[in-house]
Amino acid sequence: SEISEDAPSGTVVALLHVQDRDSGANGEVRCSLDEGRPFRLEKSFEDYYRVLTARELDREEVSEYNVTVRAWDGGSPALWSSAVLSLRVLDVNDN
Numbered sequence: 001s002e003i004s005e006d007a008p009s010g011t012v013v014a015l016l017h018v019q020d021r022d023s024g025a026n027g028e029v030r031c032s033l034d035e036g037r038p039f040r041l042e043k044s045f046e047d048y049y050r051v052l053t054a055r056e057l058d059r060e061e062v063s064e065y066n067v068t069v070r071a072w073d074g075g076s077p078a079l080w081s082s083a084v085l086s087l088r089v090l091d092v093n094d095n
Contacts, residue, residue: 004090005059007077013039014051014085025074034068038077041069051085059089 003013020027031049032040040054052068065087072080 001085002088002090003053003057004056004092006085006092007053007057009055011053013087015044015052015080016049016051016069017047018049019047019061020073020079022073022075023062029071030074030075031069031071033070037065037067039065039067059091062089064088 001013003011016031018029019033020029029047031041031043033039033051033080035061038053038055038057040052042050042052045052049069051069065085068082069085070080070082077088
């Protein structure tokens with residue numbers, strides 16, 4: 001995916017659908033993102049999460065992000081999975 005460096009904070013970068021076919025607590029899924037990245041994760045409804053910008057981006061500082069999303073269920077032991085989102089920052093202020 002690509003995102004412009006002048007995208008305001010709160011811009012949706014990705015929409016994720018997570019599900020676990022188990023019932024009860026075993027079927028409840030939680031997600032998290034890598035820390036230290038300018039992105040945040042927000043649950044939008046039921047099994048959907050949005051990845052949003054947490055602050056403005058600067059392509060001169062970082063031109064590409066690989067953000068790992070982790071999902072785990074409420075089972076014991078918890079089962080988990082992860083995926084990497086590759087996000088390229090587009091420059092808007094080059095002369």
